[in-house]
Amino acid sequence: MATYPPAIERLLAELTRLPGVGPKTAERYVFSLLRQSPERLKNFGYAIEHLRESIVACQRCHNFDDHSPCRYCADKHRDQSVVCVVADAPDVLAIEHTGVYHGVYHVLGGSVNAVEGIGPDQLHMHDLFTRIEKEKVSEVILAMNPDIEGETTALYLKKALEPLNIKITQLARGIPTGGDVTYVDETTLGEAINHRTAA
């Protein structure tokens, strides 16, 4: 079987590990990269190589930022007693883009998923409970995706949080079923935050 030179095969292997990237897409990327200048490739490679060095997970909320505590946890102007729980870091930015939320976050790092074997222990849930115990939390907003994994995660959290006697809310169902917190338009997501209901 004919193959590409090692440097190309190596990069193809790395690219196909990206979500949704198959051999043909990786090939397209490589040949697009081969047309770029060595300087551009240097910058691109550097950005990947050093990504983890300049990006840290916030020790309090697990959001990715260039410092810990992250910009939201460190912001004195935000309501540090309202905690919005999201599955992944991109959800934080999606909610920020609505401009209507002024509390803080807690990034679970995924959702409960029986098929993939992701249980509550694989997520940053324990940290959330410790956080609620130690800090003065007045409200927890459950902002998981309205899909099976998200609902399961929200239900689990609701059951675990109920004995703690704090206000538990969830995003209003302005979000269409089958939608995605990261991808929904800002107005819809903003309405969902404004009209959050008792869980």
Add this chain to the structure above:
Amino acid sequence: MATYPPAIERLLAELTRLPGVGPKTAERYVFSLLRQSPERLKNFGYAIEHLRESIVACQRCHNFDDHSPCRYCADKHRDQSVVCVVADAPDVLAIEHTGVYHGVYHVLGGSVNAVEGIGPDQLHMHDLFTRIEKEKVSEVILAMNPDIEGETTALYLKKALEPLNIKITQLARGIPTGGDVTYVDETTLGEAINHRTAA
């Protein structure tokens, strides 16, 4: 407008330059990369950064390889007088995978495209003519894609090569394996009938 930390924004900008990658796809890639180990990122970054250092375009046929002349141009067992002209380097590997071709190649580096302003001068066409003048070429196979750009490129080459009195052929048109007579397009079916072969 809320933004990601600089290291993420920088990588997002690089990723969106890849063909077909929009902001949301780039975001998916970045957060997938953030879950990988620093070692993996180092390897990935290195593979991109040093891609051009270990990959060169063959000075004769413009195929990408780790040396010039490339493996096909340097292979004494191949028929160096039969030249298959393709648009891009991945086409070379696709043809190699068939196992039926034993000639050499000429990579144009694209197709004539009026919309994108790519004319024959932006492609490695002059090199092809020089090559035919200097070398003993017995046959030129036009292996461009059967679309507007490919057809235009093939037509241009055919007109330019005709006075040189060499055999010019093109890839057969017909029903692809696994295709369906009912659903195949009319042009393809028409060509399959016109160029029918002995059964």
